[in-house]
Structure formats: C-alpha cells, structure tokens
Amino acid sequence: MAKTLLLELGVMFAAIALGGALARALDQSVIPFYVLAGLAVNPYTLGALGLPSLGDNEVITVAGELGIVFLLFFLGLEFSIDQLLESGDRMVKAGLVDLGINFPIGVGIGLALGWTVLEAVVLGGVVYISSSAVITKSLIDLGWIANAESGPILGTLVFEDLVIAVYLAALAAVLTGGGDLATAATGIAVVAGFLLALVALVAFGEALFEWYLGVRSDEQFVLRTVAVTVLIAGGALAVGASEAVAAFFVGMGFSSTRHVERIEERLIPLRDVFAAVFFFWIGLTTDPRAVVGVVGVLAVAVVLTTPTKFVSGYLGGRLYDLDTRRSVRVGCGLVTRGEFSLIIAALVASQSGSPVLSETIPAFAVGYVLVMSVLGTTLMAAADTVEAGLRTTARTLTGGDRP
Amino acid sequence: MTVYEADLPGVGKKFEVELDDERRLVIVIHNTGRRELFVRADPDADAEKLFEVSDRLARQVGTILEGAYFQPIRTETIDTVLSDDTLIEWARVQPESSLVGGTLAETRLRQELGVSVIAVQRGEETITNPGPETRIEPDDTLVVLGSQTACRRLDDLAAGGTDDESGA
Numbered sequence: 001m002a003k004t005l006l007l008e009l010g011v012m013f014a015a016i017a018l019g020g021a022l023a024r025a026l027d028q029s030v031i032p033f034y035v036l037a038g039l040a041v042n043p044y045t046l047g048a049l050g051l052p053s054l055g056d057n058e059v060i061t062v063a064g065e066l067g068i069v070f071l072l073f074f075l076g077l078e079f080s081i082d083q084l085l086e087s088g089d090r091m092v093k094a095g096l097v098d099l100g101i102n103f104p105i106g107v108g109i110g111l112a113l114g115w116t117v118l119e120a121v122v123l124g125g126v127v128y129i130s131s132s133a134v135i136t137k138s139l140i141d142l143g144w145i146a147n148a149e150s151g152p153i154l155g156t157l158v159f160e161d162l163v164i165a166v167y168l169a170a171l172a173a174v175l176t177g178g179g180d181l182a183t184a185a186t187g188i189a190v191v192a193g194f195l196l197a198l199v200a201l202v203a204f205g206e207a208l209f210e211w212y213l214g215v216r217s218d219e220q221f222v223l224r225t226v227a228v229t230v231l232i233a234g235g236a237l238a239v240g241a242s243e244a245v246a247a248f249f250v251g252m253g254f255s256s257t258r259h260v261e262r263i264e265e266r267l268i269p270l271r272d273v274f275a276a277v278f279f280f281w282i283g284l285t286t287d288p289r290a291v292v293g294v295v296g297v298l299a300v301a302v303v304l305t306t307p308t309k310f311v312s313g314y315l316g317g318r319l320y321d322l323d324t325r326r327s328v329r330v331g332c333g334l335v336t337r338g339e340f341s342l343i344i345a346a347l348v349a350s351q352s353g354s355p356v357l358s359e360t361i362p363a364f365a366v367g368y369v370l371v372m373s374v375l376g377t378t379l380m381a382a383a384d385t386v387e388a389g390l391r392t393t394a395r396t397l398t399g400g401d402r403p
Numbered sequence: 404m405t406v407y408e409a410d411l412p413g414v415g416k417k418f419e420v421e422l423d424d425e426r427r428l429v430i431v432i433h434n435t436g437r438r439e440l441f442v443r444a445d446p447d448a449d450a451e452k453l454f455e456v457s458d459r460l461a462r463q464v465g466t467i468l469e470g471a472y473f474q475p476i477r478t479e480t481i482d483t484v485l486s487d488d489t490l491i492e493w494a495r496v497q498p499e500s501s502l503v504g505g506t507l508a509e510t511r512l513r514q515e516l517g518v519s520v521i522a523v524q525r526g527e528e529t530i531t532n533p534g535p536e537t538r539i540e541p542d543d544t545l546v547v548l549g550s551q552t553a554c555r556r557l558d559d560l561a562a563g564g565t566d567d568e569s570g571a
Contacts, residue, residue, distance in 0.1 A: 078413050136413050146429040146441040146450035150411060158412045264434050323447070 011054055015041050016276050027381075029134040031338045032373045034276050035366060038283020045288055056285050060277065067278025068343055069233045069247040070271035072168075075132075075161055076251020077260060094152050094316035095159025098334070101312040103128040105304055113297065118174065119356045122348050125171070126365050127305045129164050131338025132157045133275075134373055138380050139333070149329045152320040156313070156334060164340050165248050168347065169195065172242030175351040191241040198232065198246060202253035213259040222266050225254070244343060275339070282342050282366060290363035297360075298367045306375065309335045328387040329380075336376025341365050419443075436461075491521070491546065492554040498541035499563035508535035518549030518557050 019037030023030040039045055047053035106127035110120025139145045139153060176191055201208075212228070215221050229250050236246030254263060291298075313334040317327030345365030348357040379386060407419040411431065420428040422442075429441040429450050436458030441450035456464060496502055502510050512518050523530040523537060524544040530537060539545070547557055 132413060143450060143452045145431055154412045
C-alpha cells in the first residue's frame with residue numbers, strides 16, 4: 001500500500017515538473033500548467049481513456065492544503081499595513097478604483113445568473129483578485145521591475161492582498177454559519193474566539209516570536225517555523241475556522257520580527273513545492289466536463305472582466321502620474337488572475353454549500369484562471385502592441401490622438 | 404549625486420543612482436539576494452538590463468568597486484561609511500609610529516581616541532576580533548571602527564605623527 005502511495009506521489013511530482021517544463025518552453029506562467037497537469041492525469045481525463053490515472057488521495061489533499069497554508073503564510077509575512085500607510089494615498093486610490101470596478105462586475109454577473117447574494121459575492125472575489133505570484137514574476141522577467149509601472153502594479157497587488165485577507169476571513173465566517181442557528185452561533189463564537197486569540201498573539205507576541213525563532217541552526221529554524229504555522233492552521237481547521245486565514249495571521253505575526261529575510265530564504269522552496277501541489281490538486285479534483293459546463297459563464301466573465309481590469313489598471317497608472325504608454329502596461333499587467341481565485345474556490349468547495357458554491361464556482365475558477373493567466377501573461381508581453389493598437393483605434397474613431 | 408530608494412513589495416528594493424543629467428543606474432535587490440542592474444538612458448526610456456549577479460558575487464564586486472582590494476587613485480585612507488559619522492577604516496602602521504610595540508590595551512586606542520580595532524591584518528594573516536593583549540607590529544594594518552574624527556586621529560598616529568589632541 002505504502003509502496004503504491006509513494007509511487008503515486010512520484011507520478012504527481014513528475015506530472016508537476018513536466019507541466020513546469022512545458023510552461024517554460026511556451027514562455028508562460030507555471031500556475032495554469034500545474035493545474036493542467038492535474039487535469040491531464042485525473043480519472044476524468046486519463047482515466048476516461050482507459051489509462052491508469054491518479055486519483056485524489058489523502059496525502060495529496062493534505063499536501064495541497066499545506067500549499068494554501070504556506071501561500072497565505074507568505075502573504076502575511078510580506079504584508080505590511082505600514083507600507084500601505086507610508087505609500088500615501090496614491091496606492092489606496094488606485095486600489096479603490098480597482099476594487100470599485102472589478103468586484104461589482106463579478107457580483108453583477110452572479111446576480112444576473114440568478115445566483116444568491118453569497119454566491120455572487122464569491123464570484124466577485126474570484127474575478128476581482130489579480131495574481132500576485134504570476135504578475136510579480138512577469139514584472140521581473142520583462143524587466144519592468146526597474147521601470148515606473150512597477151509602482152502602481154505592485155501597489156495595487158498589495159492593496160488587493162489586504163482586501164483579500166479581510167474577504168477570506170469574512171467569507172470563512174459566513175460559510176461556517178450554515179446549518180441551524182444554534183450550531184451556527186456556537187460555530188461562529190468558537191471561530192471568532194480563535195481568531196481573536198490569534199490577532200492578540202500577533203499584536204502582542206513580537207517578543208515571543210523573536211525568542212522562538214532566535215535559533216542559530218537553520219534546521220531548527222525551519223522546523224520551528226513550519227511547526228507553529230501548520231499547528232495553528234490545523235488547529236483553526238479543527239475548530240472550524242479557515243486554515244488559510246490562520247496561516248495569514250501567523251505570517252503577519254512573524255513579519256514584525258527580525259527573521260523575515262531568513263524565513264524567506266529558507267522557506268520559499270518549501271512554499272513553492274506545496275503551492276505547486278495545491279495547483280495540481282485543484283486540477284486533479286476538477287472534472288473537465290464541469291469546466292465545459294460553465295463555458296458560457298466563463299466566456300461572459302472573460303469578455304467583461306478583461307476590459308474592466310485593463311481600465312482600472314490604466315486609471316491606476318494615471319493616478320501614479322504615468323504617461324499613456326506606461327499606464328497601458330499597468331492595465332495589461334493586472335489582468336492575470338491566479339492563486340487567490342483558486343484559494344477562494346477551494347474554500348467554498350470544501351464547505352457543503354449550494355451546488356453553485358461546491359461545483360459551479362470551483363469549475364468556473366479553474367477555467368477562469370487558465371484563461372486569464374495565459375491571456376494576462378500574453379497581454380503583458382504585447383503591451384506595446386496593445387498600446388499602438390489602441391492609439392490607432394482611437395484615432396480612427398475620434399480623429400484625435402488620444403486613446 | 405542623488406540615490407532614490409523605493410520599496411518593491413514582495414520583491415525587494417529598488418535604488419536609482421543618477422549617473423549624469425540623463426542616465427540613471429537602476430539596481431534591484433531581490434529579497435532572495437539576487438541583484439539586477441539596469442541602465443535608463445533618459446527619464447522616459449525603459450530600463451535596459453545590464454546583468455544580474457548573486458548575493459555573494461554582488462558583495463565581492465561591491466568590495467572591488469569600493470577599492471578595498473585595490474586603490475587606483477592614491478588616497479590617504481580607505482574607508483567604508485556605515486552611517487553619517489561612523490566609518491570602518493584601514494590604517495597602515497608605519498615602523499616609526501608610536502603605536503608599534505604596544506598592545507591594544509596599552510595604546511588605549513578605545514579610551515583615548517574612541518576607535519575600536521576590529522581586525523589586524525599582518526602580512527597574509529588576518530587577526531579577527533583581536534584581544535587587549537594583541538601587540539601592534541610594524542606594517543600591521545589596523546581595521547578600526549569609529550567616528551570620522553577618531554579615525555583621522557588614528558591615521559595620524561599610525562603614520563608616525565603625534566596625536567595633537569590627547570598628546571599621546
């Protein structure tokens with residue numbers, strides 16, 4: 001038994017590595033390819049062809065959960081309210097424009113489909129949040145990191161990260177509230193109590209964290225960090241709170257210590273491995289037919305939310321006093337959606353909610369991330385062509401010279 | 404020369420160094436330690452990537468640029484500025500210096516001048532963290548930490564002059 005399980009994990013990592021190699025060869029971001037790797041080997045795809053396939057098993061599920069935990073832990077670690085306050089109101093303005101345009105469009109699509117408010121709000125979250133991981137990597141690959149457009153792009157991503165942390169915490173609390181009233185109230189009280197204790201720990205525990213992580217051995221350092229993160233995330237899940245939110249708080253607690261750089265240096269490989277498994281697991285548990293089933297919604301969402309992100313990004317660039325060319329780049333740069341859309345989908349899928357929450361939205365999120373990450377990365381690489389195209393179009397339409 | 408510094412959330416830090424009226428050198432330091440160097444031909448141009456180096460190599464190149472290995476222009480001192488008024492400086496002890504023959508404790512450098520000797524380079528050997536009993540020999544290079552004034556006074560002493568302020 002154990003032998004075959006190990007073999008299954010080997011197949012999993014081989015599929016992930018192949019997906020990554022393919023992404024590199026095609027000059028695309030890796031996240032959609034990890035998802036595709038999972039889709040390719042799952043029982044609905046490979047299995048349907050009568051070939052041996054890889055099923056979802058507990059080890060892969062737990063490894064995927066660790067992926068969420070580490071992704072959110074790092075989000076907390078790099079998260080800084082000080083930075084938000086320091087960078088002045090430009091970042092907040094650009095962030096609010098982004099939120100004000102992109103979140104309502106998702107909610108609107110949901111409501112237009114006749115979904116409940118909760119379902120529509122979940123869709124709003126999925127289409128709102130850009131992918132920090134993919135976009136940051138593209139910024140570095142394209143060399144934009146050294147240009148002025150990196151300011152509004154990274155600023156907006158930071159603002160989004162703040163919003164999504166609050167959003168995930170609220171969503172997790174609302175989802176736990178399902179069932180009868182008394183159970184819901186107790187559930188929420190336990191979750192709230194747990195999170196409050198965690199917030200208090202983050203707020204007052206700096207000296208404690210400092211002491212806890214102040215160990216010379218790298219091995220002990222990594223183990224201690226992993227131990228506290230996974231223990232608290234697991235504890236949160238056990239009491240019915242969100243492991244993702246708990247991991248975020250742990251990261252935030254550590255962000256005030258002197259050990260941030262050491263954590264980044266030592267634990268990024270661990271995060272990368274488990275995050276890759278998380279994306280793979282998303283693909284593994286997705287029936288491609290379900291994605292095909294939501295293709296209509298998907299088409300509408302892609303057609304509507306690509307321009308909205310572009311426009312909000314463009315306006316964000318303008319708020320940073322950038323010229324047209326660079327503002328177009330900001331617009332193209334923020335189109336990519338990725339890890340957080342999938343995390344929201346995984347969160348609602350794990351709760352036994354309505355069929356829309358447990359089936360439609362997860363399938364939608366997979367398709368959406370696949371399309372938007374490839375589209376976004378391609379748009380970024382072609383930003384200057386996009387700008388030239390917009391200029392020509394604007395000139396033809398108005399006779400003026402402004403897009 | 405102006406150096407502009409900006410945070411790159413999730414990535415690291417960016418420094419822009421004015422080279423002349425138009426051009427700027429852009430240095431991106433990643434949280435991972437990797438350094439990327441770009442040059443921007445004019446304020447509106449896209450930054451053009453020159454090269455990237457690892458953390459380790461960047462430190463080595465930095466030391467070379469700083470002149471710690473080789474000084475092309477003869478200056479009286481080699482120094483590294485830690486803050487506005489604190490330097491790490493290298494001072495060669497000339498044979499005629501009054502410091503020769505004394506131990507670190509006897510020369511009372513810390514008490515009298517306010518400089519801490521953090522290493523002594525003697526030929527091929529480097530004595531790191533020297534103790535109070537370490538004896539100063541001719542042609543030693545003292546690596547000291549202290550304020551600008553203190554370092555300058557030590558320089559005079561090491562060169563064989565007298566310290567006019569304390570009379571040592």
